[in-house]
Amino acid sequence: MATLDVRPIMAAGKEPFDAIMGAVGGLQPEEEFELFAPLDPVPLYQVLGAQGFSYETEALGGGDFRVVFRKRGSEMAVRQSEPLVGRAAELAEFSPDGFGRRILTETDRFRVVIAALEDGQEIPLHAPPLDMVMTIVEGIGQVMAGDQVHAVRAGDVVIVPAGQTRGLRAIGGRLVTVNVVSPPPGPGHHAGSATAWPVDEEAPDVGALILEEHAGLFPHLDHMGSLASDATTLGEDELRTRLREVLAFLRDDLLPHAREEEVSVYPAAEKVLRAVGGATRTMSVDHRFVGQMVGELSGLGEGLLSSANKERIRRLLYGLQALLQVHFTKENEVYVPLLNRLSASERHQLHDRLSGGDGGHPNHHKES
Numbered sequence: 584m585a586t587l588d589v590r591p592i593m594a595a596g597k598e599p600f601d602a603i604m605g606a607v608g609g610l611q612p613e614e615e616f617e618l619f620a621p622l623d624p625v626p627l628y629q630v631l632g633a634q635g636f637s638y639e640t641e642a643l644g645g646g647d648f649r650v651v652f653r654k655r656g657s658e659m660a661v662r663q664s665e666p667l668v669g670r671a672a673e674l675a676e677f678s679p680d681g682f683g684r685r686i687l688t689e690t691d692r693f694r695v696v697i698a699a700l701e702d703g704q705e706i707p708l709h710a711p712p713l714d715m716v717m718t719i720v721e722g723i724g725q726v727m728a729g730d731q732v733h734a735v736r737a738g739d740v741v742i743v744p745a746g747q748t749r750g751l752r753a754i755g756g757r758l759v760t761v762n763v764v765s766p767p768p769g770p771g772h773h774a775g776s777a778t779a780w781p782v783d784e785e786a787p788d789v790g791a792l793i794l795e796e797h798a799g800l801f802p803h804l805d806h807m808g809s810l811a812s813d814a815t816t817l818g819e820d821e822l823r824t825r826l827r828e829v830l831a832f833l834r835d836d837l838l839p840h841a842r843e844e845e846v847s848v849y850p851a852a853e854k855v856l857r858a859v860g861g862a863t864r865t866m867s868v869d870h871r872f873v874g875q876m877v878g879e880l881s882g883l884g885e886g887l888l889s890s891a892n893k894e895r896i897r898r899l900l901y902g903l904q905a906l907l908q909v910h911f912t913k914e915n916e917v918y919v920p921l922l923n924r925l926s927a928s929e930r931h932q933l934h935d936r937l938s939g940g941d942g943g944h945p946n947h948h949k950e951s
């Protein structure tokens with residue numbers, strides 16, 4: 584284990600950073616590094632974290648600290664002599680202290696790293712003399728490339744020439760990137776740069792806008808429900824008048840609302856879904872509603888069959904029928920073609936499960 588005591592250096596009023604980086608640069612593979620300091624060396628955790636070190640801190644009393652840094656296991660450089668094919672998001676290794684780094688391969692020509700950032704983690708800004716190509720494979724974040732900050736998400740590619748500043752931040756969830764750096768980094772190449780992240784730009788809350796618009800539509804659904812109940816008993820004129828009101832809402836508010844969503848809200852959501860996944864959650868929301876309606880219906884079936892309850896039963900049955908019709912149509916039209924694009928082995932696995940081959944659910948649709 585290499586040891587460095589920076590207490591005398593700092594007592595002499597000097598800056599210990601160069602001594603520390605010198606000691607780290609001289610470490611043998613897998614060698615630990617023990618540091619004694621007159622304070623908790625918090626800034627060092629990020630700098631050395633970026634170089635793949637984890638650390639353990641021990642307070643020695645009297646304000647002194649002992650910290651042991653060790654290279655994380657996967658940080659040991661691998662020279663990949665065979666081709667490697669894998670899903671980057673599955674090869675990623677996250678870490679609670681500093682972003683996770685996994686070196687996939689390193690030769691004297693380049694290094695390939697998978698960076699795995701938890702929400703809010705970052706690769707600090709630095710400007711080493713190394714060319715870099717970064718491909719964002721999962722998530723959403725911000726990249727600093729040169730002196731510009733860019734919003735990036737899965738599918739984006741970033742190239743930063745040697746000597747220019749680079750850095751990465753995860754925003755709102757996990758972020759995974761594949762970084763190719765050439766030539767491979769050496770000691771000191773991850774030392775922080777003087778550039779700082781700019782303050783985040785203000786942006787409006789679009790979600791609140793949509794919630795508000797939907798809140799305005801909901802009461803009309805109740806009108807539709809009560810008109811449905813009254814339809815068979817109302818006089819012809821009264822029925823026509825109320826139907827006209829409901830139709831006015833449907834034609835003048837609801838259909839334009841839906842058309843607007845098709846051209847603005849859905850394409851915007853699609854961008855994010857492509858980066859973070861989660862598209863099938865809309866189907867799970869259907870399942871939740873179906874479950875609630877089935878629960879309510881069974882409760883009503885057990886109880887007193889008053890005329891109000893009969894009316895409620897009728898509405899639930901109609902509601903369930905419509906919901907399930909749309910739900911099956913979505914599965915048939917959207918999901919079935921997608922499933923046919925799975926790999927052969929994935930299709931085998933899914934087929935076995937759905938046909939009861941593994942003793943699991945005999946048929947997924949018996950649930951809904």
Ligand SMILES: [Fe+2]
Pocket residue numbers: 797840841844
């Ligand atoms: Fe809507």
Ligand SMILES: [Fe+2]
Pocket residue numbers: 910914948951
């Ligand atoms: Fe379903």
